[in-house]
Amino acid sequence: MGWILVASAAVILFLQNYPLYIRSVPTENELKFHYMVHTSLDVVDEKISAMGKALVDQRELYLGLLYPTEDYKVYGYVTNSKVKFVMVVDSSNTALRDNEIRSMFRKLHNSYTDVMCNPFYNPGDRIQSRAFDGMVTSMMIQVC
Amino acid sequence: MEAAAGGGCGSGPPLLLSEGEQQCYSELFARCAGAAGGGPGSGPPEAARAAPGAATAASGPVADLFRASQLPAETLHQITELCGAKRVGYFGPTQFYIALKLIAAAQSGLPMRIESIKCELPLPRFMMSKTDAEIRFGNMAELHGTKVQIPYLITEKNTFKRMDDEDKQETQSPTMSPLASPPSSPPHYQRVPLSHGYSKLRSSTEQVHPAPYEARQPLVQPEGPSLGGPGAKPLRHQASLIRSFSVERELQDNNSSYPDEPWRITEEQREYYVNQFRSLQPDPSSFISGSVAKNFFTKSKLSIPELSYIWELSDADCDGALSLPEFCAAFHLIVARKNGYPLPEGLPPTLQPEYLQAAFPKPKWECALFDSYSEPVPANQQLRDLNRMEKLSIKDVADFPVPTQDVTGDDKQALKSATDEALPKDMSEDSATPKDSNSLKARPRSRSYSSTSIEEAMKRGEDPPTPPPRPQKTHSRASSLDLNKVFQPSVPASKSGLLPPPPALPPRPCPLQSEQGSEAELHPQLNRAPSQAAESSPTKKDIPYSQPPSKPIRRKFRPENQATENQEPTTAVGGPASVATVKPHPTVQKQSSKQKKAIQTAIRKNKEANAVLARLNSELQQQLKEVHQERIALENQLEQLRPVTVL
Secondary structure: OOEEEEOOOEEEEEEOOEEEEEEEOOOOOHHHHHHHHHHHHHHHHHHHHHHOOOOOOOOOOOOOOOEOOEOEEEEEEEOOOOOEEEEEEEOOOOOOOHHHHHHHHHHHHHHHHHHHHOOOOOOOOOOOOHHHHHHHHHHHHHHO | OEHHHHHOOOOOOOOEOOHHHHHHHHHHHHHHHHHOOOOOOOOOHHHHOOOOOOOOEOHHHHHHHHHHOOOOHHHHHHHHHHHOHHHHOOEOHHHHHHHHHHHHHHHHOOOOOHHHHHOOOOOOOOOOOOOOOOOOOOOHHHOOOOOOOOOOHHHHHHHHHHHHHOOOOOOOOOOOOOOOOOOOOHHHHHHHHHHHHHHHHHHHOOOOOHHHHHHHHHHHHHHOOOOOOOOHHHHHHHHHHHHHHHHHHHHHHOOOOOOOHHHOOOHHHHHHHHHHHHHHOOOOOOOEEHHHHHHHHHOOOOOHHHHHHHHHHHOOOOOOEEOHHHHHHHHHHHHHHHOOOOOOOOOOHHHOHHHHHHHOOOHHHHHHHOHHHHOHHHHHHHHHHHHHOOHHHHHHOOOOOOOOHHHHHHHHHHHHHHHHHHHHHHHHOHHHOHHHHOHHHHHHHHHOOOHHHHHHHHHHHOOOOOOOOOOOOOOOOOOOHHHHHHHHHHHHHHHOOOOOOOOOOOOOOOHHHHHHHHHHHHHHHOOOOHHHHHHHHHHOOOOHHHOOOHHHHHHHHHHHHHHHHHHOOOOOOOOOHHHHHHOHHHHHHHHHHHHHHHHHHHHHHHHHHHHHHHHHHHHHHHHHHHHHHHHHHHHHHHHHHOOOOOO
């Protein structure tokens, strides 16, 4: 189970609740993002178990104001192999719509599968693919 | 590997070199020795007394090399003494290797002792300066296992000069001779990739300054206590040698100047890659799976992140498998990386699959066409070229120990024995190698492959049981001697409408014509295997792989058909097949027995191929089972962890 956290941005990709990939645009407050992600992990888990045997679909975790003091929306996405992508965006980014988030997750997922296709990549390693980095960067630039 | 053994002069302590070192050193040595050819007064007369079978590195290039190591002059003198060159008066392989090792030791900060070289050392670093910073590569010495850059003596010369004048620029020539594996000979490869760097260097090339030399000479004499001897003499002659060598280099550089030369795959390299591909995956148009490729590339001893990045670059469609162009690109990147080039940010244009497809569309395929024929040929060429180079380097084949051990283990055994037999035979056949059929190939071939390529190609290139290769690929780069020779004269004839041996693969670009013609002529001509040939000829272009059994037969048929064709006048395509058939009839009868034998041989080959494939299949099944089990285990774990929600 991996996590990607994309905030305004931070990207954390978690595998089995430990991060596979972390990226945040404002590099400060990263710890805060981590904290948020960890809490949101639980919510995601709940949702997964709630879905039961249903196939994992594109999913959204819209937490709204996780912390009243900070305007962040945390979105989640789970792949078939239980890799969780978590995206944290600034609520002030009101321009972001749901379908945009979905498309971003789709892109993330595609890039992740590309990374997986690399035979030198062992599942569970930190993701060091430059292509993946580039994709995430472009995405975050687009968002912020 | 004992360098001392190769030198024929046991003056130095026994050297234990790692594979990489051995390779690198032998390359350097060959370079220096090669440069010695035209040097006037190459070294003292002692050089003429070089041990038989061991070349002597001219003192000129050697001195340049040493200076490129950016060690202080005193250290270099010490090294020269220690390695024994002074004592014996020339740089034999032993001395050269010891010297290189000492340089590495010096660069690592070890004291200048013979004992220092006993331990594991990184490769010596030779810096070359550049006039402009266009091509700057990181210090490749950081990479463990990377080969030292073959210091081009021009640049060394400049370096030496610049070392005194400017800051030490850690720029390195883009032309690293591909020590790792690829087949291009150092001179050739230098020519191509270096051009850019050299064109710059040339503009600023100045003659070596003998002055620094002379300044060093007085140092030499007083320093030559223990060994003493004619060490100074080699140094003295280096100046002239350097100049001559630089001229040599400049002439070479005039050939080309491509900005992305390091990423351009040469013909030999391409062929080598294709051979490697075929050793992993007999079907050139199919894919190498990720795991197979991973095992293969892991043997290059690059770090996993780098390999991962290379894969990322080369697997353009991200399908987890490498097609032939992708494989070539990946291989090339690995080679470049091993030679010190930093990996590019993106796949260079010359390595794009489309580009590679376009640049080498069909010619390579025909190598596959004549598997059993072609392999000895490259080995021939390579061996011949290798003989020109340092013989020691043959043993240096390093980084790609046969990767397909698990896959084609038995085949390899056969291959090895075959190649071993081929070795002595090939050496004698150097002049007879049929490269003349393809002038394009002949030229690059003469460049001489690096040592690694030869052995590796021999090891891996031979895969006798592979299903016969595609028919439709052109033979423009025919590696198969006899058949190509047979073909070449027939091509013009066939182009006029006469089909190249009908059942045979229509390599020629006159496929349609020949197909139709072949059909007409086929039936009368080939009674034995008419149906096979007939169906295969029209389909040979479309369904190259669908007729493996018939291909070897066709191959055998070709010579016969060749004779047949020669007897026949060129007939129009749709022309009177009957006319054509009349003549062949008598000859057909004669050929029927030959065809029978051909069929039997083909059957045998196919059986072997079957056996190999069956073995491969079972192995893959095994792997699949294991993977399944792993997956089940993982899923179990998941299930266990799932219900527990962390609060």
